[in-house]
Amino acid sequence: MSTSPIKKKRSFRRLFLELFGIGLLLLFFFPFLIVIINSAKSATEIISTPLSFPTDWSNLLRNITEILGRNNIDYFSSFFNSIFITSVSLITIGVFSAMAAWVLVRTKTKYSMFIFLFFLAGMVIPFQVVMLPLVRLLETLRSLTGIQFKDTYHGVILAYIGFGAPLSVFLFHGFIKSIPLDIEEAAIIDGCTKPQVFFKIVLPVLKPVFVTLLVLNGMWIWNDYLLPVLVIGLGGSVKTLPLSVANLAGFYDKEWGLILTSVLMAALPVLILFLFAQKHIIKGMTSGAIK
Amino acid sequence: MIEKILRRLILVIVTIFVILILPFHSLVRWFKRKSRDNAPIVSDQSKKGFITRYIDDFWLGNSGRAQNNRVFVFFLLPSLGAFLLFVIYPFVHGLFLSLTNWTGLNTGNESFIGFENYRIIFSDVRFIFSFAQTILYSLMNILAINVVAFLLALLVTQKLRLENIYRAGFFMPNLIGGLVLGYIWQFVFNRALVSLGGVFANSWLASGSTALFGLIVVVTWQYAGYIMMIYIAAIQNIPLDLVEASKIDGATAIQRLKLITLPMIAQAFTVAMFLTLVTSFKQFDTVMSLTQGGPATTLPTWIGAFYGLADMPVVQSTNLIAINIYQEAFSRYQMGVGQAKAIVFFGFLLVVSLLQVYYNKRREIEL
Known part of the structure; x- marks a missing residue:
């Protein structure tokens, strides 16, 4: 009986913290809740009672079909564009940066050190400084080569490879330094050429960094607005999801039922992905930051 | 419809071909050829x-x-x-x-005008206001995010039963892009909270004096969960025996926090400061969809007095520097001026972030 007051005090404290946590969680979810309940309302209902639960949940379905039908959001096609641009960018950024980082680590000359520092310097350049000349560059490239770079997949993806390179090269560089050289030498003795050494031996070892980068770059590219709005444009033919939402919101000013439904439809895929890959996503985001 | 899909498909195939297959293919072929004729080197x-x-x-x-x-x-x-x-x-x-009179028309006919653009932007009170507002916003934002994130991290590391759910829940807003969040919160502030009344009776976003705070609430909500994760990782790295020893020595929870937790997470603090600093300064998407830089307010008198103005012009209260650059370039088509602003912004950000890291690193060692 002698320990019971302390135990009681501790369990009371724990209960209090638990309740406090739940309260905070509800507070954090409040905006999401608002979006969900208001996506299922008609326009008049939103204005009169924005906080109460909808009277008729079937409105949600009506709003969704309405969104799918509108051709200024073009949901399916922008969803596809987002997926395509994000996944191709992720793979190319990952592979190309790993290749670059590998040769930079394994070639010990002053050039490789210099090039690595050059990449690092790129990390401090904010996008705002580059964006105006970039738009101009894309136009110049078109008039030089005849290939359209604005409002195309390859234009956006190439830009992402350039902007994603510094951080990715930096993370790979740090990791490759810790891989023992012996494995690579053994592979060369067994008759691998240098590219084979990289693709067959080194690349599989890099998997943890690859996952981190998939998360970090994936979150950035999927949600990015500024680069697509400059390279693709709000009225572009390969619009990504953020662009479509902005386009819709600009077009139907204050038509909240539609805007909130489109917001819900844009956010849902990522949230669902998060539920399944929670551990990887959280680990990727934090380990990327700490390095 | 079918034609549209076909055209899209062709575009996709061409892109994959140009970006992925072509470089790899030529690479592989090149090396294959080279290793095939590994024949004795003819002298x-x-x-x-x-x-x-x-x-x-x-x-x-x-x-x-x-x-x-x-x-x-x-x-x-x-x-x-x-x-x-x-x-x-x-x-x-x-x-x-930035040294030319470049306009939106890319004719290549712009001429060199020296530092004229820089003179223009430093004599423009709207830019100075936007700069000052960005600094003010960043300071408050860094403070708000870090305090909230640290408290959340402390809460979540108390070995609570629903720990993992809290973690995931607090982190969730961070998954959604700034643009989409802006629309969500525009509705929350302008419709939902207004109908609650009280302090929210007038939408925070509608008045020049509160819009910035509204923005800080949104960004803190979005970003605190991410910074929390960084603090959690650091808190969990604190050696357990250190905590146990202090408990045996009779340290109170507050003493433990001050003398063990805070010094031990100094490195995470540097990282979190750096991340919040850079994102605050570069804030663009969220502001764009939340307020578009508005609403209007009058220029604070200290800036006006500095420029010797008698009556204060109207300025946009959440016109942060990234928004200001964007609008200068794409609404007014003063690309040269916009570029000069961007370079001033870059220089400032570079100096501030280097100073921040330098100062915090030194403190880390002291602790």
Whole structure:
């Protein structure tokens, strides 16, 4: 009986913290809740009672079909564009940066050190400084080569490879330094050429960094607005999801039922992905930051 | 419809081909050919001139050095090329363009006007206000995010039953892009909270004096969960015996927090400060969809007094610097002026973030 007051005090404290946590969680979810309940309302209902639960949940379905039908959001096609641009960018950024980082680590000359520092310097350049000349560059490239770079997949993806390179090269560089050289030498003795050494031996070892980068770059590219709005444009033919939402919101000013439904439809895929890959996503985001 | 899908499909195939297959294919072929004719090196070296021999030695031949050089260049080319073309070249070009009267029309006819653009922006009270507002916003934002994130991290590391759910829940807003969040919160502030009344009776976003706080609430909500994760990782790295020892010595929870937790997470604090600093300064998407830079307010008198203005002009209260640059370039088509603003912004951000890291690193050692 002698320990019971302390135990009681501790369990009371724990209960209090638990309740406090739940309260905070509800507070954090409040905006999401608002979006969900208001996506299922008609326009008049939103204005009169924005906080109460909808009277008729079937409105949600009506709003969704309405969104799918509108051709200024073009949901399916922008969803596809987002997926395509994000996944191709992720793979190319990952592979190309790993290749670059590998040769930079394994070639010990002053050039490789210099090039690595050059990449690092790129990390401090904010996008705002580059964006105006970039738009101009894309136009110049078109008039030089005849290939359209604005409002195309390859234009956006190439830009992402350039902007994603510094951080990715930096993370790979740090990791490759810790891989023992012996494995690579053994592979060369067994008759691998240098590219084979990289693709067959080194690349599989890099998997943890690859996952981190998939998360970090994936979150950035999927949600990015500024680069697509400059390279693709709000009225572009390969619009990504953020662009479509902005386009819709600009077009139907204050038509909240539609805007909130489109917001819900844009956010849902990522949230669902998060539920399944929670551990990887959280680990990727934090380990990327700490390095 | 079918035609549209077909056209999209062709575009996709061409893109994959150009970006992925072509470089790899040519790479693989190049190396295959080189290793196939690994045949004995014919010694007609003497017949070649100096330059040919040099190229053979360093680049085209079968010697180990030439092979290494080839790998070096080919492996570096894709990412270094894209980086040089899309980041470094525009950056350097931008330095020059900020000294010209460049407008949106890319005729190439702009002329060199020296530091005129810089003179314009520093005599423009709207830009100075936007700069001051960005600094004010960043300071408050950094404080708000870090305090909230640290408290959340402390809460979540108390070995609570629903710990993992809290973690995931607090982190969730961070998954959604700033643009989409802006629309969500615009509705929350302008419709939902207004109907609650009280302090929210007048929408925070509608008045110049509160809009900035509204923005801080949104960004803190979005970002605190992410910074929390960084603090959690640091808190969990604190050696347990240190905590146990202090408990045995009779340290109170507050003493433990001050003397053990805070010093032990100093490194995470540097990282979190840096991340919040940079994101606060670069804030764009969220502001764009939340307030579009508005609402209007009058210029604070201290800026006006500095410029000797009698009556204060109207300025936009959440016109943060990234928004200001964007609007200068794409609403007013003063690209040269916009670029000059961007470069001033870059210089300032660089100095502040370096100072921050330097100062915090020094403190880390002291602790």
